[in-house]
Amino acid sequence: MSRVNDYLELVRAPAILTVFGDTLAGGSAAGHMLSGRRIALPLASACLYAGGMALNDYSDRGTDADERPERPIPSGRISARAALCAASTLTVAGLALSATGGGRRAFALAIPLATSIWTYDLLAKNYAVPGAITMGTCRALDVLMGAGFGHLRPALAAAGIMGGHTIAVTLLSRGEVEGTTTVIASSAAASTGLLAGAVVAGTLGTRSRTLAVLAAAATYAARCMPAQARAAREPVAGNALEATKAGIRAMVPLQAALTLRHGNVAAGVVIASIDLVGKILRSRPRGSRISES
Known part of the structure:
Protein backbone atom coordinates (compact mmCIF):
# COMPACT_ATOMS: atom_id res chain seq x y z
CA MET A 1 0.00 0.00 0.00
CA SER A 2 2.89 2.37 0.72
CA ARG A 3 4.04 1.92 -2.89
CA VAL A 4 0.63 3.02 -4.11
CA ASN A 5 0.78 6.05 -1.83
CA ASP A 6 4.18 6.94 -3.27
CA TYR A 7 2.75 7.04 -6.79
CA LEU A 8 -0.30 8.98 -5.60
CA GLU A 9 2.07 11.52 -4.13
CA LEU A 10 4.11 11.59 -7.34
CA VAL A 11 1.06 12.56 -9.41
CA ARG A 12 -0.40 14.80 -6.66
CA ALA A 13 -3.62 12.80 -6.51
CA PRO A 14 -5.88 15.40 -4.81
CA ALA A 15 -5.05 18.00 -7.48
CA ILE A 16 -6.19 15.62 -10.23
CA LEU A 17 -9.75 16.30 -9.11
CA THR A 18 -9.41 19.85 -10.42
CA VAL A 19 -9.29 18.74 -14.07
CA PHE A 20 -12.39 16.53 -14.26
CA GLY A 21 -14.59 19.59 -14.76
CA ASP A 22 -12.64 20.99 -17.73
CA THR A 23 -14.20 18.74 -20.35
CA LEU A 24 -17.59 19.10 -18.63
CA ALA A 25 -17.35 22.88 -19.02
CA GLY A 26 -16.28 22.61 -22.66
CA GLY A 27 -18.87 19.97 -23.42
CA SER A 28 -21.64 22.00 -21.78
CA ALA A 29 -20.74 25.04 -23.88
CA ALA A 30 -20.93 22.92 -27.04
CA GLY A 31 -24.25 21.38 -26.02
CA HIS A 32 -22.91 17.91 -25.16
CA MET A 33 -24.38 15.94 -22.29
CA LEU A 34 -22.31 13.78 -19.96
CA SER A 35 -23.52 10.37 -21.11
CA GLY A 36 -22.38 7.25 -22.92
CA ARG A 37 -18.79 7.20 -24.07
CA ARG A 38 -18.29 10.87 -23.16
CA ILE A 39 -17.77 9.78 -19.56
CA ALA A 40 -14.26 8.77 -20.68
CA LEU A 41 -13.27 12.38 -21.42
CA PRO A 42 -12.86 13.53 -17.79
CA LEU A 43 -10.79 10.38 -17.24
CA ALA A 44 -8.64 11.34 -20.22
CA SER A 45 -8.02 14.73 -18.62
CA ALA A 46 -7.10 13.04 -15.34
CA CYS A 47 -4.58 10.72 -16.99
CA LEU A 48 -2.95 13.53 -18.99
CA TYR A 49 -2.73 15.71 -15.87
CA ALA A 50 -1.31 12.89 -13.74
CA GLY A 51 1.22 12.12 -16.44
CA GLY A 52 2.26 15.76 -16.44
CA MET A 53 2.74 15.72 -12.68
CA ALA A 54 4.95 12.63 -12.87
CA LEU A 55 6.95 14.23 -15.69
CA ASN A 56 7.24 17.42 -13.64
CA ASP A 57 8.91 15.53 -10.79
CA TYR A 58 11.15 13.69 -13.24
CA SER A 59 12.25 17.02 -14.72
CA ASP A 60 12.67 18.66 -11.29
CA ARG A 61 14.49 15.78 -9.61
CA GLY A 62 17.73 17.75 -9.31
CA THR A 63 16.10 20.85 -7.87
CA ASP A 64 13.87 18.81 -5.58
CA ALA A 65 16.94 17.10 -4.12
CA ASP A 66 17.83 20.49 -2.61
CA GLU A 67 14.45 22.15 -2.07
CA ARG A 68 12.02 19.22 -1.56
CA PRO A 69 14.08 16.18 -0.56
CA GLU A 70 10.94 14.51 0.79
CA ARG A 71 9.45 14.14 -2.71
CA PRO A 72 9.23 10.57 -4.09
CA ILE A 73 12.21 10.72 -6.47
CA PRO A 74 14.87 12.46 -4.32
CA SER A 75 13.82 10.43 -1.29
CA GLY A 76 14.47 7.25 -3.27
CA ARG A 77 10.93 5.90 -2.99
CA ILE A 78 10.44 6.07 -6.76
CA SER A 79 13.26 5.96 -9.31
CA ALA A 80 13.60 8.60 -12.01
CA ARG A 81 13.15 5.90 -14.64
CA ALA A 82 9.93 4.68 -13.01
CA ALA A 83 8.59 8.23 -12.87
CA LEU A 84 9.31 8.76 -16.57
CA CYS A 85 7.64 5.44 -17.37
CA ALA A 86 4.58 6.47 -15.35
CA ALA A 87 4.43 9.81 -17.18
CA SER A 88 4.61 8.10 -20.58
CA THR A 89 2.04 5.43 -19.69
CA LEU A 90 -0.45 7.93 -18.29
CA THR A 91 -0.08 10.18 -21.34
CA VAL A 92 -0.77 7.30 -23.73
CA ALA A 93 -3.74 6.27 -21.59
CA GLY A 94 -5.07 9.82 -21.69
CA LEU A 95 -4.82 9.96 -25.47
CA ALA A 96 -6.58 6.60 -25.80
CA LEU A 97 -9.39 7.69 -23.48
CA SER A 98 -9.86 10.93 -25.41
CA ALA A 99 -10.42 8.93 -28.59
CA THR A 100 -12.78 6.59 -26.75
CA GLY A 101 -14.84 9.38 -25.25
CA GLY A 102 -14.93 11.93 -28.03
CA GLY A 103 -13.69 10.20 -31.16
CA ARG A 104 -11.43 11.92 -33.65
CA ARG A 105 -12.73 15.37 -32.71
CA ALA A 106 -11.54 15.05 -29.12
CA PHE A 107 -8.35 13.19 -30.08
CA ALA A 108 -7.44 16.03 -32.44
CA LEU A 109 -7.24 18.31 -29.40
CA ALA A 110 -5.71 15.74 -27.04
CA ILE A 111 -2.58 15.59 -29.20
CA PRO A 112 -1.67 19.31 -28.87
CA LEU A 113 -2.74 19.13 -25.20
CA ALA A 114 -0.29 16.31 -24.47
CA THR A 115 2.39 18.11 -26.49
CA SER A 116 1.84 21.30 -24.48
CA ILE A 117 2.07 19.39 -21.19
CA TRP A 118 5.38 17.80 -22.11
CA THR A 119 6.67 21.11 -23.51
CA TYR A 120 5.87 22.83 -20.23
CA ASP A 121 7.50 20.20 -18.03
CA LEU A 122 10.65 19.76 -20.10
CA LEU A 123 11.25 23.32 -21.30
CA ALA A 124 8.77 26.16 -20.87
CA LYS A 125 8.46 26.08 -17.08
CA ASN A 126 12.04 27.33 -16.81
CA TYR A 127 10.81 30.72 -18.03
CA ALA A 128 8.22 32.68 -16.06
CA VAL A 129 5.88 34.18 -18.66
CA PRO A 130 6.28 31.56 -21.42
CA GLY A 131 5.79 28.86 -18.79
CA ALA A 132 2.61 30.43 -17.44
CA ILE A 133 1.22 30.90 -20.95
CA THR A 134 2.01 27.30 -21.83
CA MET A 135 0.29 26.06 -18.69
CA GLY A 136 -2.74 28.24 -19.44
CA THR A 137 -2.79 26.80 -22.96
CA CYS A 138 -2.85 23.29 -21.49
CA ARG A 139 -5.92 24.10 -19.40
CA ALA A 140 -7.68 25.85 -22.29
CA LEU A 141 -7.05 22.88 -24.60
CA ASP A 142 -8.42 20.55 -21.94
CA VAL A 143 -11.66 22.53 -21.93
CA LEU A 144 -11.79 22.53 -25.72
CA MET A 145 -11.25 18.77 -25.78
CA GLY A 146 -14.64 18.49 -24.09
CA ALA A 147 -16.23 20.44 -26.93
CA GLY A 148 -14.40 18.60 -29.69
CA PHE A 149 -12.85 19.86 -32.90
CA GLY A 150 -15.62 21.36 -35.01
CA HIS A 151 -17.50 22.68 -31.97
CA LEU A 152 -14.82 25.01 -30.63
CA ARG A 153 -16.45 28.43 -31.04
CA PRO A 154 -19.08 28.13 -28.25
CA ALA A 155 -16.41 26.79 -25.85
CA LEU A 156 -13.78 29.48 -26.48
CA ALA A 157 -15.02 31.72 -23.67
CA ALA A 158 -14.89 28.89 -21.11
CA ALA A 159 -11.44 27.88 -22.36
CA GLY A 160 -10.19 31.46 -22.09
CA ILE A 161 -11.52 31.86 -18.55
CA MET A 162 -9.96 28.61 -17.32
CA GLY A 163 -6.74 29.39 -19.14
CA GLY A 164 -6.58 32.90 -17.69
CA HIS A 165 -7.05 31.64 -14.15
CA THR A 166 -4.35 29.01 -14.71
CA ILE A 167 -1.86 31.62 -15.92
CA ALA A 168 -2.38 33.67 -12.75
CA VAL A 169 -1.98 30.62 -10.50
CA THR A 170 1.15 29.49 -12.36
CA LEU A 171 2.83 32.88 -12.00
CA LEU A 172 2.04 32.84 -8.28
CA SER A 173 3.40 29.32 -7.90
CA ARG A 174 6.87 30.46 -8.91
CA GLY A 175 7.12 32.16 -5.52
CA GLU A 176 6.46 29.05 -3.44
CA VAL A 177 10.12 28.73 -2.39
CA GLU A 178 11.60 32.23 -2.45
CA GLY A 179 8.48 34.39 -2.32
CA THR A 180 6.45 36.22 -4.93
CA THR A 181 5.91 39.95 -5.53
CA THR A 182 3.10 42.31 -4.61
CA VAL A 183 2.47 42.99 -8.30
CA ILE A 184 2.05 39.33 -9.20
CA ALA A 185 -0.19 38.53 -6.22
CA SER A 186 -2.29 41.68 -6.72
CA SER A 187 -2.69 40.87 -10.42
CA ALA A 188 -3.85 37.37 -9.51
CA ALA A 189 -6.47 38.76 -7.12
CA ALA A 190 -7.64 41.26 -9.73
CA SER A 191 -7.90 38.55 -12.39
CA LEU A 214 -23.68 33.72 -9.29
CA ALA A 215 -23.40 31.38 -6.29
CA ALA A 216 -20.74 29.24 -7.99
CA ALA A 217 -18.77 32.28 -9.17
CA ALA A 218 -18.91 33.77 -5.67
CA THR A 219 -17.62 30.48 -4.25
CA TYR A 220 -14.76 30.57 -6.75
CA ALA A 221 -13.76 34.10 -5.77
CA ALA A 222 -14.15 33.46 -2.05
CA ARG A 223 -11.98 30.38 -2.25
CA CYS A 224 -8.89 31.99 -3.75
CA MET A 225 -9.08 35.78 -3.53
CA PRO A 226 -8.41 36.09 0.25
CA ALA A 227 -5.21 34.05 -0.03
CA GLN A 228 -4.13 36.09 -3.04
CA ALA A 229 -4.78 39.31 -1.12
CA ARG A 230 -2.65 38.04 1.79
CA ALA A 231 0.16 37.23 -0.62
CA ALA A 232 -0.13 40.75 -2.06
CA ARG A 233 0.15 42.32 1.41
CA GLU A 234 3.02 40.05 2.45
CA PRO A 235 4.56 38.28 -0.58
CA VAL A 236 6.56 35.69 1.37
CA ALA A 237 6.97 32.09 0.23
CA GLY A 238 4.42 30.66 2.67
CA ASN A 239 1.69 33.03 1.50
CA ALA A 240 2.53 32.37 -2.16
CA LEU A 241 2.23 28.64 -1.52
CA GLU A 242 -1.15 29.00 0.20
CA ALA A 243 -2.41 31.28 -2.58
CA THR A 244 -1.30 28.71 -5.15
CA LYS A 245 -3.11 25.90 -3.36
CA ALA A 246 -6.22 28.06 -3.03
CA GLY A 247 -6.07 28.88 -6.74
CA ILE A 248 -5.87 25.20 -7.64
CA ARG A 249 -8.84 24.32 -5.46
CA ALA A 250 -10.85 27.26 -6.81
CA MET A 251 -10.79 25.77 -10.30
CA VAL A 252 -13.57 23.37 -9.31
CA PRO A 253 -16.28 25.96 -8.47
CA LEU A 254 -15.15 27.94 -11.52
CA GLN A 255 -15.81 24.89 -13.70
CA ALA A 256 -19.18 24.47 -12.00
CA ALA A 257 -20.11 28.07 -12.81
CA LEU A 258 -19.13 27.56 -16.46
CA THR A 259 -21.28 24.43 -16.79
CA LEU A 260 -24.25 25.97 -14.98
CA ARG A 261 -24.31 29.05 -17.19
CA HIS A 262 -25.08 26.77 -20.11
CA GLY A 263 -27.88 25.07 -18.17
CA ASN A 264 -26.08 21.75 -17.63
CA VAL A 265 -27.28 21.10 -14.09
CA ALA A 266 -26.25 17.42 -14.15
CA ALA A 267 -22.62 18.35 -14.90
CA GLY A 268 -22.78 21.01 -12.20
CA VAL A 269 -23.89 18.41 -9.66
CA VAL A 270 -21.06 16.09 -10.72
CA ILE A 271 -18.52 18.88 -10.24
CA ALA A 272 -20.02 19.73 -6.82
CA SER A 273 -19.56 16.08 -5.86
CA ILE A 274 -15.95 16.21 -7.00
CA ASP A 275 -15.47 19.29 -4.84
CA LEU A 276 -16.80 17.37 -1.83
CA VAL A 277 -14.39 14.49 -2.49
CA GLY A 278 -11.54 17.01 -2.62
CA LYS A 279 -12.49 18.39 0.78
CA ILE A 280 -12.54 14.88 2.23
CA LEU A 281 -9.08 14.14 0.83
CA ARG A 282 -7.71 17.40 2.24
CA SER A 283 -9.02 16.42 5.66
CA ARG A 284 -6.62 13.46 5.77
CA PRO A 285 -4.27 13.38 8.78
CA ARG A 286 -1.33 15.75 8.53
CA GLY A 287 1.03 12.79 8.50
CA SER A 288 -0.08 11.90 4.99
CA ARG A 289 2.47 12.78 2.29
CA ILE A 290 -0.08 13.06 -0.51
CA SER A 291 -0.43 16.72 -1.46
CA GLU A 292 -1.57 18.96 -4.29
CA SER A 293 1.44 21.22 -4.54
Whole structure:
Protein backbone atom coordinates (compact mmCIF):
# COMPACT_ATOMS: atom_id res chain seq x y z
CA MET A 1 0.00 0.00 0.00
CA SER A 2 2.89 2.37 0.72
CA ARG A 3 4.04 1.92 -2.89
CA VAL A 4 0.63 3.02 -4.11
CA ASN A 5 0.78 6.05 -1.83
CA ASP A 6 4.18 6.94 -3.27
CA TYR A 7 2.75 7.04 -6.79
CA LEU A 8 -0.30 8.98 -5.60
CA GLU A 9 2.07 11.52 -4.13
CA LEU A 10 4.11 11.59 -7.34
CA VAL A 11 1.06 12.56 -9.41
CA ARG A 12 -0.40 14.80 -6.66
CA ALA A 13 -3.62 12.80 -6.51
CA PRO A 14 -5.88 15.40 -4.81
CA ALA A 15 -5.05 18.00 -7.48
CA ILE A 16 -6.19 15.62 -10.23
CA LEU A 17 -9.75 16.30 -9.11
CA THR A 18 -9.41 19.85 -10.42
CA VAL A 19 -9.29 18.74 -14.07
CA PHE A 20 -12.39 16.53 -14.26
CA GLY A 21 -14.59 19.59 -14.76
CA ASP A 22 -12.64 20.99 -17.73
CA THR A 23 -14.20 18.74 -20.35
CA LEU A 24 -17.59 19.10 -18.63
CA ALA A 25 -17.35 22.88 -19.02
CA GLY A 26 -16.28 22.61 -22.66
CA GLY A 27 -18.87 19.97 -23.42
CA SER A 28 -21.64 22.00 -21.78
CA ALA A 29 -20.74 25.04 -23.88
CA ALA A 30 -20.93 22.92 -27.04
CA GLY A 31 -24.25 21.38 -26.02
CA HIS A 32 -22.91 17.91 -25.16
CA MET A 33 -24.38 15.94 -22.29
CA LEU A 34 -22.31 13.78 -19.96
CA SER A 35 -23.52 10.37 -21.11
CA GLY A 36 -22.38 7.25 -22.92
CA ARG A 37 -18.79 7.20 -24.07
CA ARG A 38 -18.29 10.87 -23.16
CA ILE A 39 -17.77 9.78 -19.56
CA ALA A 40 -14.26 8.77 -20.68
CA LEU A 41 -13.27 12.38 -21.42
CA PRO A 42 -12.86 13.53 -17.79
CA LEU A 43 -10.79 10.38 -17.24
CA ALA A 44 -8.64 11.34 -20.22
CA SER A 45 -8.02 14.73 -18.62
CA ALA A 46 -7.10 13.04 -15.34
CA CYS A 47 -4.58 10.72 -16.99
CA LEU A 48 -2.95 13.53 -18.99
CA TYR A 49 -2.73 15.71 -15.87
CA ALA A 50 -1.31 12.89 -13.74
CA GLY A 51 1.22 12.12 -16.44
CA GLY A 52 2.26 15.76 -16.44
CA MET A 53 2.74 15.72 -12.68
CA ALA A 54 4.95 12.63 -12.87
CA LEU A 55 6.95 14.23 -15.69
CA ASN A 56 7.24 17.42 -13.64
CA ASP A 57 8.91 15.53 -10.79
CA TYR A 58 11.15 13.69 -13.24
CA SER A 59 12.25 17.02 -14.72
CA ASP A 60 12.67 18.66 -11.29
CA ARG A 61 14.49 15.78 -9.61
CA GLY A 62 17.73 17.75 -9.31
CA THR A 63 16.10 20.85 -7.87
CA ASP A 64 13.87 18.81 -5.58
CA ALA A 65 16.94 17.10 -4.12
CA ASP A 66 17.83 20.49 -2.61
CA GLU A 67 14.45 22.15 -2.07
CA ARG A 68 12.02 19.22 -1.56
CA PRO A 69 14.08 16.18 -0.56
CA GLU A 70 10.94 14.51 0.79
CA ARG A 71 9.45 14.14 -2.71
CA PRO A 72 9.23 10.57 -4.09
CA ILE A 73 12.21 10.72 -6.47
CA PRO A 74 14.87 12.46 -4.32
CA SER A 75 13.82 10.43 -1.29
CA GLY A 76 14.47 7.25 -3.27
CA ARG A 77 10.93 5.90 -2.99
CA ILE A 78 10.44 6.07 -6.76
CA SER A 79 13.26 5.96 -9.31
CA ALA A 80 13.60 8.60 -12.01
CA ARG A 81 13.15 5.90 -14.64
CA ALA A 82 9.93 4.68 -13.01
CA ALA A 83 8.59 8.23 -12.87
CA LEU A 84 9.31 8.76 -16.57
CA CYS A 85 7.64 5.44 -17.37
CA ALA A 86 4.58 6.47 -15.35
CA ALA A 87 4.43 9.81 -17.18
CA SER A 88 4.61 8.10 -20.58
CA THR A 89 2.04 5.43 -19.69
CA LEU A 90 -0.45 7.93 -18.29
CA THR A 91 -0.08 10.18 -21.34
CA VAL A 92 -0.77 7.30 -23.73
CA ALA A 93 -3.74 6.27 -21.59
CA GLY A 94 -5.07 9.82 -21.69
CA LEU A 95 -4.82 9.96 -25.47
CA ALA A 96 -6.58 6.60 -25.80
CA LEU A 97 -9.39 7.69 -23.48
CA SER A 98 -9.86 10.93 -25.41
CA ALA A 99 -10.42 8.93 -28.59
CA THR A 100 -12.78 6.59 -26.75
CA GLY A 101 -14.84 9.38 -25.25
CA GLY A 102 -14.93 11.93 -28.03
CA GLY A 103 -13.69 10.20 -31.16
CA ARG A 104 -11.43 11.92 -33.65
CA ARG A 105 -12.73 15.37 -32.71
CA ALA A 106 -11.54 15.05 -29.12
CA PHE A 107 -8.35 13.19 -30.08
CA ALA A 108 -7.44 16.03 -32.44
CA LEU A 109 -7.24 18.31 -29.40
CA ALA A 110 -5.71 15.74 -27.04
CA ILE A 111 -2.58 15.59 -29.20
CA PRO A 112 -1.67 19.31 -28.87
CA LEU A 113 -2.74 19.13 -25.20
CA ALA A 114 -0.29 16.31 -24.47
CA THR A 115 2.39 18.11 -26.49
CA SER A 116 1.84 21.30 -24.48
CA ILE A 117 2.07 19.39 -21.19
CA TRP A 118 5.38 17.80 -22.11
CA THR A 119 6.67 21.11 -23.51
CA TYR A 120 5.87 22.83 -20.23
CA ASP A 121 7.50 20.20 -18.03
CA LEU A 122 10.65 19.76 -20.10
CA LEU A 123 11.25 23.32 -21.30
CA ALA A 124 8.77 26.16 -20.87
CA LYS A 125 8.46 26.08 -17.08
CA ASN A 126 12.04 27.33 -16.81
CA TYR A 127 10.81 30.72 -18.03
CA ALA A 128 8.22 32.68 -16.06
CA VAL A 129 5.88 34.18 -18.66
CA PRO A 130 6.28 31.56 -21.42
CA GLY A 131 5.79 28.86 -18.79
CA ALA A 132 2.61 30.43 -17.44
CA ILE A 133 1.22 30.90 -20.95
CA THR A 134 2.01 27.30 -21.83
CA MET A 135 0.29 26.06 -18.69
CA GLY A 136 -2.74 28.24 -19.44
CA THR A 137 -2.79 26.80 -22.96
CA CYS A 138 -2.85 23.29 -21.49
CA ARG A 139 -5.92 24.10 -19.40
CA ALA A 140 -7.68 25.85 -22.29
CA LEU A 141 -7.05 22.88 -24.60
CA ASP A 142 -8.42 20.55 -21.94
CA VAL A 143 -11.66 22.53 -21.93
CA LEU A 144 -11.79 22.53 -25.72
CA MET A 145 -11.25 18.77 -25.78
CA GLY A 146 -14.64 18.49 -24.09
CA ALA A 147 -16.23 20.44 -26.93
CA GLY A 148 -14.40 18.60 -29.69
CA PHE A 149 -12.85 19.86 -32.90
CA GLY A 150 -15.62 21.36 -35.01
CA HIS A 151 -17.50 22.68 -31.97
CA LEU A 152 -14.82 25.01 -30.63
CA ARG A 153 -16.45 28.43 -31.04
CA PRO A 154 -19.08 28.13 -28.25
CA ALA A 155 -16.41 26.79 -25.85
CA LEU A 156 -13.78 29.48 -26.48
CA ALA A 157 -15.02 31.72 -23.67
CA ALA A 158 -14.89 28.89 -21.11
CA ALA A 159 -11.44 27.88 -22.36
CA GLY A 160 -10.19 31.46 -22.09
CA ILE A 161 -11.52 31.86 -18.55
CA MET A 162 -9.96 28.61 -17.32
CA GLY A 163 -6.74 29.39 -19.14
CA GLY A 164 -6.58 32.90 -17.69
CA HIS A 165 -7.05 31.64 -14.15
CA THR A 166 -4.35 29.01 -14.71
CA ILE A 167 -1.86 31.62 -15.92
CA ALA A 168 -2.38 33.67 -12.75
CA VAL A 169 -1.98 30.62 -10.50
CA THR A 170 1.15 29.49 -12.36
CA LEU A 171 2.83 32.88 -12.00
CA LEU A 172 2.04 32.84 -8.28
CA SER A 173 3.40 29.32 -7.90
CA ARG A 174 6.87 30.46 -8.91
CA GLY A 175 7.12 32.16 -5.52
CA GLU A 176 6.46 29.05 -3.44
CA VAL A 177 10.12 28.73 -2.39
CA GLU A 178 11.60 32.23 -2.45
CA GLY A 179 8.48 34.39 -2.32
CA THR A 180 6.45 36.22 -4.93
CA THR A 181 5.91 39.95 -5.53
CA THR A 182 3.10 42.31 -4.61
CA VAL A 183 2.47 42.99 -8.30
CA ILE A 184 2.05 39.33 -9.20
CA ALA A 185 -0.19 38.53 -6.22
CA SER A 186 -2.29 41.68 -6.72
CA SER A 187 -2.69 40.87 -10.42
CA ALA A 188 -3.85 37.37 -9.51
CA ALA A 189 -6.47 38.76 -7.12
CA ALA A 190 -7.64 41.26 -9.73
CA SER A 191 -7.90 38.55 -12.39
CA THR A 192 -10.02 36.45 -10.03
CA GLY A 193 -12.52 39.28 -9.71
CA LEU A 194 -12.56 39.93 -13.43
CA LEU A 195 -13.00 36.27 -14.33
CA ALA A 196 -15.81 35.78 -11.81
CA GLY A 197 -17.55 38.81 -13.28
CA ALA A 198 -17.05 37.52 -16.82
CA VAL A 199 -18.67 34.20 -15.96
CA VAL A 200 -21.75 35.87 -14.49
CA ALA A 201 -21.96 38.44 -17.30
CA GLY A 202 -21.96 35.68 -19.90
CA THR A 203 -24.95 33.91 -18.37
CA LEU A 204 -28.16 33.80 -20.39
CA GLY A 205 -31.42 32.19 -19.37
CA THR A 206 -33.71 32.02 -16.37
CA ARG A 207 -33.35 33.79 -13.05
CA SER A 208 -32.65 30.49 -11.31
CA ARG A 209 -29.78 29.78 -13.70
CA THR A 210 -28.32 33.22 -13.10
CA LEU A 211 -28.53 32.75 -9.33
CA ALA A 212 -26.86 29.34 -9.55
CA VAL A 213 -24.01 30.76 -11.64
CA LEU A 214 -23.68 33.72 -9.29
CA ALA A 215 -23.40 31.38 -6.29
CA ALA A 216 -20.74 29.24 -7.99
CA ALA A 217 -18.77 32.28 -9.17
CA ALA A 218 -18.91 33.77 -5.67
CA THR A 219 -17.62 30.48 -4.25
CA TYR A 220 -14.76 30.57 -6.75
CA ALA A 221 -13.76 34.10 -5.77
CA ALA A 222 -14.15 33.46 -2.05
CA ARG A 223 -11.98 30.38 -2.25
CA CYS A 224 -8.89 31.99 -3.75
CA MET A 225 -9.08 35.78 -3.53
CA PRO A 226 -8.41 36.09 0.25
CA ALA A 227 -5.21 34.05 -0.03
CA GLN A 228 -4.13 36.09 -3.04
CA ALA A 229 -4.78 39.31 -1.12
CA ARG A 230 -2.65 38.04 1.79
CA ALA A 231 0.16 37.23 -0.62
CA ALA A 232 -0.13 40.75 -2.06
CA ARG A 233 0.15 42.32 1.41
CA GLU A 234 3.02 40.05 2.45
CA PRO A 235 4.56 38.28 -0.58
CA VAL A 236 6.56 35.69 1.37
CA ALA A 237 6.97 32.09 0.23
CA GLY A 238 4.42 30.66 2.67
CA ASN A 239 1.69 33.03 1.50
CA ALA A 240 2.53 32.37 -2.16
CA LEU A 241 2.23 28.64 -1.52
CA GLU A 242 -1.15 29.00 0.20
CA ALA A 243 -2.41 31.28 -2.58
CA THR A 244 -1.30 28.71 -5.15
CA LYS A 245 -3.11 25.90 -3.36
CA ALA A 246 -6.22 28.06 -3.03
CA GLY A 247 -6.07 28.88 -6.74
CA ILE A 248 -5.87 25.20 -7.64
CA ARG A 249 -8.84 24.32 -5.46
CA ALA A 250 -10.85 27.26 -6.81
CA MET A 251 -10.79 25.77 -10.30
CA VAL A 252 -13.57 23.37 -9.31
CA PRO A 253 -16.28 25.96 -8.47
CA LEU A 254 -15.15 27.94 -11.52
CA GLN A 255 -15.81 24.89 -13.70
CA ALA A 256 -19.18 24.47 -12.00
CA ALA A 257 -20.11 28.07 -12.81
CA LEU A 258 -19.13 27.56 -16.46
CA THR A 259 -21.28 24.43 -16.79
CA LEU A 260 -24.25 25.97 -14.98
CA ARG A 261 -24.31 29.05 -17.19
CA HIS A 262 -25.08 26.77 -20.11
CA GLY A 263 -27.88 25.07 -18.17
CA ASN A 264 -26.08 21.75 -17.63
CA VAL A 265 -27.28 21.10 -14.09
CA ALA A 266 -26.25 17.42 -14.15
CA ALA A 267 -22.62 18.35 -14.90
CA GLY A 268 -22.78 21.01 -12.20
CA VAL A 269 -23.89 18.41 -9.66
CA VAL A 270 -21.06 16.09 -10.72
CA ILE A 271 -18.52 18.88 -10.24
CA ALA A 272 -20.02 19.73 -6.82
CA SER A 273 -19.56 16.08 -5.86
CA ILE A 274 -15.95 16.21 -7.00
CA ASP A 275 -15.47 19.29 -4.84
CA LEU A 276 -16.80 17.37 -1.83
CA VAL A 277 -14.39 14.49 -2.49
CA GLY A 278 -11.54 17.01 -2.62
CA LYS A 279 -12.49 18.39 0.78
CA ILE A 280 -12.54 14.88 2.23
CA LEU A 281 -9.08 14.14 0.83
CA ARG A 282 -7.71 17.40 2.24
CA SER A 283 -9.02 16.42 5.66
CA ARG A 284 -6.62 13.46 5.77
CA PRO A 285 -4.27 13.38 8.78
CA ARG A 286 -1.33 15.75 8.53
CA GLY A 287 1.03 12.79 8.50
CA SER A 288 -0.08 11.90 4.99
CA ARG A 289 2.47 12.78 2.29
CA ILE A 290 -0.08 13.06 -0.51
CA SER A 291 -0.43 16.72 -1.46
CA GLU A 292 -1.57 18.96 -4.29
CA SER A 293 1.44 21.22 -4.54
